[in-house]
Amino acid sequence: MTQEKExxxxxxxxxxxxxxxxxxxAPEAGLxxxxxxxxxSMIFGLVLExxxxxxxxxxxxxxEPRKVIHCLKVGMALTVVxxxxxxxxxxxxxxxxxxxxIMTVVVVFENTVGATICKSLxxxxxxxxxxxxxxxxxxxxxxxxxxxxxxxxxxSVFLLASAATFSRFIPSVKARFDYGAMIFILTFSxxxxxxxxxxxxxxxxxxxxxxxxxxxxxxxxxxxxxxxIWAGEELYMLITRNMDKLxxxxxxxxxxxxxxxxxxxxxxxxxxxxxxxxxxxxTSKATEEVxxxxxxxxxxxxxxxxxxxxxxxxxxxxxxxxxxYCIDALDCCVNSENxxxxxxxxxxxxxxxxxxxxxxxxxxxxxxxMKTMKKSSTIDFLVGDMNxxxxxxxxxxxxxxxSFINLQPLQEAECPEKKNIGAVALMDIIPLVTLASLxxxxxxxxxxxxxAVEELAELSEYKSVADEKKQHQPISKTSDEHKEEV
Amino acid sequence: MTQEKExxxxxxxxxxxxxxxxxxxAPEAGLxxxxxxxxxSMIFGLVLExxxxxxxxxxxxxxEPRKVIHCLKVGMALTVVxxxxxxxxxxxxxxxxxxxxIMTVVVVFENTVGATICKSLxxxxxxxxxxxxxxxxxxxxxxxxxxxxxxxxxxSVFLLASAATFSRFIPSVKARFDYGAMIFILTFSxxxxxxxxxxxxxxxxxxxxxxxxxxxxxxxxxxxxxxxIWAGEELYMLITRNMDKLxxxxxxxxxxxxxxxxxxxxxxxxxxxxxxxxxxxxTSKATEEVxxxxxxxxxxxxxxxxxxxxxxxxxxxxxxxxxxYCIDALDCCVNSENxxxxxxxxxxxxxxxxxxxxxxxxxxxxxxxMKTMKKSSTIDFLVGDMNxxxxxxxxxxxxxxxSFINLQPLQEAECPEKKNIGAVALMDIIPLVTLASLxxxxxxxxxxxxxAVEELAELSEYKSVADEKKQHQPISKTSDEHKEEV
Numbered sequence: 001m002t003q004e005k006e007x008x009x010x011x012x013x014x015x016x017x018x019x020x021x022x023x024x025x026a027p028e029a030g031l032x033x034x035x036x037x038x039x040x041s042m043i044f045g046l047v048l049e050x051x052x053x054x055x056x057x058x059x060x061x062x063x064e065p066r067k068v069i070h071c072l073k074v075g076m077a078l079t080v081v082x083x084x085x086x087x088x089x090x091x092x093x094x095x096x097x098x099x100x101x102i103m104t105v106v107v108v109f110e111n112t113v114g115a116t117i118c119k120s121l122x123x124x125x126x127x128x129x130x131x132x133x134x135x136x137x138x139x140x141x142x143x144x145x146x147x148x149x150x151x152x153x154x155x156s157v158f159l160l161a162s163a164a165t166f167s168r169f170i171p172s173v174k175a176r177f178d179y180g181a182m183i184f185i186l187t188f189s190x191x192x193x194x195x196x197x198x199x200x201x202x203x204x205x206x207x208x209x210x211x212x213x214x215x216x217x218x219x220x221x222x223x224x225x226x227x228x229i230w231a232g233e234e235l236y237m238l239i240t241r242n243m244d245k246l247x248x249x250x251x252x253x254x255x256x257x258x259x260x261x262x263x264x265x266x267x268x269x270x271x272x273x274x275x276x277x278x279x280x281x282x283t284s285k286a287t288e289e290v291x292x293x294x295x296x297x298x299x300x301x302x303x304x305x306x307x308x309x310x311x312x313x314x315x316x317x318x319x320x321x322x323x324x325y326c327i328d329a330l331d332c333c334v335n336s337e338n339x340x341x342x343x344x345x346x347x348x349x350x351x352x353x354x355x356x357x358x359x360x361x362x363x364x365x366x367x368x369x370m371k372t373m374k375k376s377s378t379i380d381f382l383v384g385d386m387n388x389x390x391x392x393x394x395x396x397x398x399x400x401x402x403s404f405i406n407l408q409p410l411q412e413a414e415c416p417e418k419k420n421i422g423a424v425a426l427m428d429i430i431p432l433v434t435l436a437s438l439x440x441x442x443x444x445x446x447x448x449x450x451x452a453v454e455e456l457a458e459l460s461e462y463k464s465v466a467d468e469k470k471q472h473q474p475i476s477k478t479s480d481e482h483k484e485e486v
Numbered sequence: 487m488t489q490e491k492e493x494x495x496x497x498x499x500x501x502x503x504x505x506x507x508x509x510x511x512a513p514e515a516g517l518x519x520x521x522x523x524x525x526x527s528m529i530f531g532l533v534l535e536x537x538x539x540x541x542x543x544x545x546x547x548x549x550e551p552r553k554v555i556h557c558l559k560v561g562m563a564l565t566v567v568x569x570x571x572x573x574x575x576x577x578x579x580x581x582x583x584x585x586x587x588i589m590t591v592v593v594v595f596e597n598t599v600g601a602t603i604c605k606s607l608x609x610x611x612x613x614x615x616x617x618x619x620x621x622x623x624x625x626x627x628x629x630x631x632x633x634x635x636x637x638x639x640x641x642s643v644f645l646l647a648s649a650a651t652f653s654r655f656i657p658s659v660k661a662r663f664d665y666g667a668m669i670f671i672l673t674f675s676x677x678x679x680x681x682x683x684x685x686x687x688x689x690x691x692x693x694x695x696x697x698x699x700x701x702x703x704x705x706x707x708x709x710x711x712x713x714x715i716w717a718g719e720e721l722y723m724l725i726t727r728n729m730d731k732l733x734x735x736x737x738x739x740x741x742x743x744x745x746x747x748x749x750x751x752x753x754x755x756x757x758x759x760x761x762x763x764x765x766x767x768x769t770s771k772a773t774e775e776v777x778x779x780x781x782x783x784x785x786x787x788x789x790x791x792x793x794x795x796x797x798x799x800x801x802x803x804x805x806x807x808x809x810x811y812c813i814d815a816l817d818c819c820v821n822s823e824n825x826x827x828x829x830x831x832x833x834x835x836x837x838x839x840x841x842x843x844x845x846x847x848x849x850x851x852x853x854x855x856m857k858t859m860k861k862s863s864t865i866d867f868l869v870g871d872m873n874x875x876x877x878x879x880x881x882x883x884x885x886x887x888x889s890f891i892n893l894q895p896l897q898e899a900e901c902p903e904k905k906n907i908g909a910v911a912l913m914d915i916i917p918l919v920t921l922a923s924l925x926x927x928x929x930x931x932x933x934x935x936x937x938a939v940e941e942l943a944e945l946s947e948y949k950s951v952a953d954e955k956k957q958h959q960p961i962s963k964t965s966d967e968h969k970e971e972v
Contacts (some may be wrong), residue, residue: 051658165557165561182593185560190588264823329815434923438815441818
């Protein structure tokens with residue numbers, strides 16, 4: 001018996017393979033040992049994951065300290081609102097309903113001022129409207145006797161909740177009053193249904209509006225006066241930053257193509273990342289819309305009025321995206337495998353680089369116009385330069401066939417077996433022709449950007465640099481200084 | 487006095503113009519009359535706006551009846567939850583906390599099943615976690631004496647609220663647990679702060695978890711069993727619909743260019759709208775991401791398993807967008823003002839149309855693969871056809887210079903004053919060359935789509951049509967019928 005046991009404990013496991021041979025497996029480790037290894041690897045994996053998570057969080061906080069400040073602001077607001085509970089006199093005044101103030105702070109406090117104000121107003125209006133309506137319906141129900149009361153309340157809850165939910169699907173309501181509609185349903189249901197039990201209905205509704213007002217006022221004050229993050233300014237920064245990225249990408253793509261892609265050994269990844277900056281423009285639509293939606297709730301701040309034309313920024317964003325689509329196509333054509341003969345590439349190099357640099361100069365000037373918020377005095381010249389560069393490009397394209405003829409003997413000398421060199425040459429220059437025609441299209445779309453920015457300048461009454469000069473005329477020296485600063 | 491008064495009442499007002507002349511104004515109507523007109527126009531405007539709003543709402547409801555059904559579902563859920571108040575026995579059980587059930591229904595009930603389940607689980611987990619933590623901290627605080635208690639609770643609220651708010655900025659948390667983090671802050675603050683006053687803390691926390699569970703269970707049941715809208719299916723439909731749109735746009739753009747844009751007098755707007763279908767692909771990124779996020783919470787439904795690879799749909803969407811960028815550039819090049827000579831256009835017409843139709847056939851086949859959820863047996867052939875069409879296109883481009891030479895005498899006969907016809911011709915065919923090279927690029931990007939869809943087929947284990955055949959082999963007739971159906 002013992003021998004058998006010993007034998008089985010050292011049995012070698014083997015697997016019979018498909019071809020008839022068998023393969024021996026190494027004897028496995030004991031159960032406790034395996035469990036220990038599994039546990040160790042699990043704990044190790046968990047620790048690794050958690051440490052990775054905290055590393056990411058640390059990077060996030062390090063890169064965007066404003067987010068950390070926002071978190072501290074939320075903590076502060078909640079602690080302040082807790083005072084309602086801790087301080088006896090306040091407690092007597094507001095009573096157990098202070099809960100609503102806490103809830104309001106948690107729900108309403110958002111990252112940007114605009115979002116907080118939007119939610120606050122929505123919450124107050126929704127609560128007030130629903131409260132009044134619920135009291136009215138409660139009165140009607142109470143007049144109609146005990147039997148009908150539950151039916152009237154039930155049906156009114158059903159109808160109004162359905163209608164309010166439906167209104168949240170309508171785009172114009174959704175954009176501005178989505179949260180208000182939800183609060184309307186919530187308050188209406190709560191007050192109507194409580195009305196059946198709680199006798200002090202008016203007091204309930206009153207208290208709710210009162211505490212919510214305290215909560216929203218606190219949130220609005222903290223978010224506005226302590227390190228405020230304005231949705232409008234975020235939108236403005238996003239658009240100008242994206243414009244710079246667009247200019248850099250355009251310049252970089254064409255430059256990389258003509259000056260050789262393997263130029264930069266050091267910082268290659270960094271420059272590659274910068275070249276792909278246009279992709280930020282492609283994906284920023286949703287953010288822009290959210291920001292523009294919140295920005296319109298914000299009071300005047302910094303250089304922006306209350307009725308600043310935020311919607312125009314969306315138009316500028318759309319025109320930038322149209323441009324970015326073309327740059328995406330350009331980027332591919334630049335990275336295509338078809339190699340253009342060096343001679344022809346050189347022939348077109350100067351003018352293509354000129355077009356791209358003129359185009360990106362226009363974009364940079366637009367970004368500068370937006371940054372300084374002054375009408376540009378040079379934009380017309382720059383657009384003119386861009387267009388004349390485009391004309392030159394077209395002229396150069398026209399002269400290309402002549403270059404073929406010049407090239408033919410040259411290339412034939414190199415490779416005498418080729419008969420129809422001209423044909424090969426046209427095939428070879430296709431990427432170049434595509435690049436040129438995409439550059440022309442990009443220039444057309446940049447003019448769309450110029451129009452959009454000029455419309456913004458009109459709408460928000462940017463001063464022109466010339467106007468500024470006139471104002472400063474008597475003190476000519478400072479005016480000059482000012483100009484240099486700009 | 488009376489004369490003076492009469493005089494003043496008929497005084498003619500006049501304005502002195504800039505050039506010194508003055509212009510008389512017509513006597514204005516009386517105040518009541520003006521007020522009446524203003525009031526009338528205001529009421530009229532209001533009525534018009536309101537009726538427009540309702541018209542829009544009606545259209546929305548008419549076009550998407552499922553949204554109306556969702557609204558009725560919300561109304562129903564709220565009415566059912568109100569029963570907690572109306573029915574005495576239930577009331578005795580849950581008590582005044584039924585309020586939390588109502589609140590849960592309002593907040594948690596979303597359009598799609600996935601969103602409702604996601605919010606429900608977030609709410610339950612957030613509440614439970616925060617509740618346990620709050621009770622623990624309350625116990626510690628109560629052990630440390632009356633003096634320190636408010637400080638400990640206050641500091642813990644501050645720290646945990648800040649930390650939880652920060653976690654909402656971390657992308658991986660935001661995508662899945664944003665709502666849960668908010669509920670965590672809310673519950674923790676409420677329970678901790680109430681703990682100072684309310685003695686029956688455990689009961690409060692217990693009741694809250696209990697009522698929330700009732701509310702979320704009700705929502706989940708109603709949203710899953712009554713006309714469910716699955717986020718996963720919405721995503722799936724969106725992607726397949728967009729694929730069809732992409733195929734139509736590609737085919738249409740090229741077709742419109744070669745077959746003349748002024749062909750369709752009737753239904754022109756309709757077809758224009760269809761041609762611009764690719765724009766839907768450009769703007770659907772945000773929707774896709776939201777849907778994919780919710781879809782992963784959904785149980786198995788219809789043809790989708792629980793662990794269906796929803797993330798792969800995002801990859802497919804991205805590859806479609808890459809394609810759409812190129813179609814956008816193509817659309818512009820098609821609509822450019824540069825006119826290509828008819829002869830050359832005809833020369834390239836057949837092959838370009840062939841490439842575009844082969845390309846769109848590949849896209850349509852991909853859409854069909856996704857619709858039937860079976861591995862396509864023809865996709866490799868179709869991709870081969872597309873690539874050989876591309877090769878033909880490149881051959882034709884190579885032969886173009888020879889066509890120039892053939893054309894030259896022809897065109898010279900027409901306009902003998904032109905010397906360098908060859909040069910003009912190259913300039914003229916630029917849109918055509920661009921179109922061709924964009925078509926080549928689009929074909930390359932379509933291969934990216936093919937890869938993404940094939941990866942999806944692997945991940946979700948689509949059966950191939952051949953496998954199906956094998957299964958049906960004994961009953962050969964039905965297998966054939968089945969094949970035709972597919």
